[in-house]
Amino acid sequence: MSEIVRSIYAHVPFCHTICGYCDFYSEVLDRNAVTPLVDALIAELDAYAVATSIAADTIFVGGGTPTTLPAVELRRLLTRLAQCANSEASLEFTSEANPATVTPEIADALVAGGVNRVSIGAQSFDKSELRVLERIHHPPQVAQTVATCRAAGVDAISLDLIFGVPGQSMNAWLSNLQAALALEPDHLSCYGLTYERGTPLFDQLATGVVTRVESELEAEMFEATIDTLAAHGFDQYEISNFAKPGRECRHNLRYWRNEPYLGIGPSAAGFVDGVRYKNVPDTAAYVRASRLGQSARISEERLDAAARSRETMMLELRLREGVARGRFADRFGADPAALFRDAINRHLSLGLLEVDAGAVRLTRAGQLVADSVIADFI
């Protein structure tokens, strides 16, 4: 019997425009493609519901921009997703949203569909920074969106912010943080800008159109973020994620704790029954496969226990709580401190890791170079 899936991710690939830094699979909204896509998403979910035990306590609709869907279609999708919820547990049901896409009608559709948490892609409150990022919204629209969601009855609000935008100073970043805090969000995700190969921004960097923020400054911004948010009652529970107590994103915690989740939609990744899979990153191909009753998966990977244990290190080290030694031992039959003794000792001596009776975790210095540390556990 397969394990019970407690989390679902659904990918809505449409956006009004494609931002220059973004490398998630997305395409410009085509109204005619909406209904076939929602049909296909529901069909994929239906198929899983037959073969898999689903009792979701977290659902996450991401993209793309889910809120570009017309209210009727959005609600149709959300309603079907909500049917997968475990009626005996409290449900965290998140939708991503972009400012300038959330009308009161859309907000109502979200809430009516069961959504109780909205993650808003604010990214910046500075006009020129938004231009560099090729975001279409204006700074005041973030506050409007927050207000619209609250008015519709959304329980939790999260804001995404990006630091290290080309041209950004420390003061400019701190102003962004203050502007975000003024909206009293429950949760903040603060990402250092990543230049992803294949994005326009990457090319602009390569050709010198934009200049990367000095890594020293970026490091200082990161540290200032942790301190500023701590002073406002936000816990850094993951490298890039901050929450008021009890407001952590339970869905993302599933990823970090290397637990199973279902992924549906074009380009969505999932992890079910020990198999990591990825769907085809093309809406037309995804819809076509659905219509023909074919699998949407483009790749699958079954991990053995050793690989799973390494991945667990990779993921859980990003959490402030670290790798819980007891839980790890229960899953893999060995204490991580013993299994990875050499790598742990090396980073202990460099002051990048700390180990206590309960967990192995990154120090503050270790967080700054997390990728270098984690690479030694892979």
Next chain:
Amino acid sequence: MDQSRIRNFSIIAHIDHGKSTLADRLLQRSGAISERQMREQTLDDMELERERGITIKASAVSVDMPVDGVSYMFNLIDTPGHVDFHYEVSRALAACDGALLVVDATQGVQAQTVANAYAAVENDLHIIPVVNKIDLPGARPEDTALEIEHVLGIPVDDVQFVSAKSGDGIEEMCRSIVKLIPPPSGDRAGHLQGLVFDAVYDEYRGVVCFTRISQGRIRKGQKILLMGRERQYVVTELGKMRPGRVVVDSLAAGEAGYFVASIKTLADVTVGDTVTDALNPAAEPMPGYDPPKQVVFCDFYPAGGEEYDELRDALSRLSLNDASFTFQPQSSDALGFGFRCGFLGLLHMDIVQERLERECGVDVVQTAPSVTYEAQLTSGEVVRVEAAGDLPSIDKIAELREPIIETQIITPAESVGSIMKLADQRRGIFKKQEYLSPQRVMLTYEFPFNEILYDFYDRLKSVTRGYGTMDYHVIGFRTSDLVKMDILVNGKAVDALSVILHRSTADRRGRKILTRLRQEIARHLFEIPLQAAIGSRVIARETIKPLRKNVTAKCYGGDVTRKRKLLEKQKAGKKRMKTIGNVDIPQKAFMAVLEPED
């Protein structure tokens, strides 16, 4: 053919002065190849040669040439154009009775013109100066002829003016070849004596030896002896290149051609050896037997450590048709297992490296080239030192000597000051300054060879705005204040980065190498000290600061596989590096010692 109708000669020239075009023109005039068949530069057959405009392998072509109604046989003995192949040039010239010295009328006399002319004089050849490219707009034929007279002492009246491209002057040039180059002498009834002036490897026939017969006659089926090697073979094929292969029954004194005799590898033949009859050998070999001397050394390591076998096979294959480079197993803490290779010069090294990658598909990591030093030990013994790592311990060394070259530099007069400054920086010793014309000067200098190894030629080109040319040859060894400089990364000496250099240049070079290393080695999680040291004395230091930030912000919407693959890729990149003292050193960093000085 009667000896009086034979002319054996070479065409010698500075690079790009039109040697190959002139050869092709002669072939065409003889009717050996038609206009249609004539590809440019017929005599250069390797792809690489064609691309670089360099003739690596000498060959000989025999053509019937009508001159004033009489048919002659011209044997064109081709020579490599570059100084690295000086030995092969001198062997090819030894097979000739005369030489056409081609000089570009737009460029005038250049460094290799002089070097080639000297080589011809050494071989007692009659030189016919040929001023080429007279049809070009910038041509200065008279000035060029005056330069030839001035530098080489050949009267202006002897100069032939031609355009190899259009054919102008070729008729007259052929007349003077017949008139001025002496026909071969040599007793055709005597004991066989022939000079092997070149050898190439043929996949189907084994080694093909090019020879000029000086006495007697060589026949198919004859049992022959290679006198220098004392090895006997039976001739299975004789022929001439016209320019296609034409088989003959015999070659008589005065003639040039090739023989095949079931010789398996080029290593079995020494260019410069004498072929004679095994049963009735000549009394003594012809002069000039001298194995090629490797003067530049570097290590080749397989870029992927596992490709050691492939690299060894590729080197063996290359040595089949280039007997003048050597290789032997080498190992390094830093780079693992590889080969120490010896070359005739820097160009030769570049050619071998390129052929390895192009023809054999093997990627190599090449260490910085170095020259051979001599160490006189306190025991009296003299040892050759080909790499810093081979240097005996300092208390055993009585004296260290470095190779010295003499160089001729030809330059526009206004660049003389800059060249003298450059020469000063490179420990050059000024010998002579001669004016070829009011605008052009020939400077003669002596340099320690290692001072011109890296970038001297590039620097020369730069200070003379492209007009300077140079040629050099090794003249011997000289006592010098040499030291071994070690490079320490995170406190550990990296053997592949150690260099032998003059004490006076150690500080500057040490700082340069460290600066370059700092750029090549990525930041680590800890601080990395870099030091240059002579013995235990640190003469330069640098620090690579620890990595400040390396963290991916997001988790790609649950796409864990992608995240893991990114990290795996980062890790794989690290694997290709060499880890020394906990520091991952990229292969490029090992070229740091090559960093040009300025």
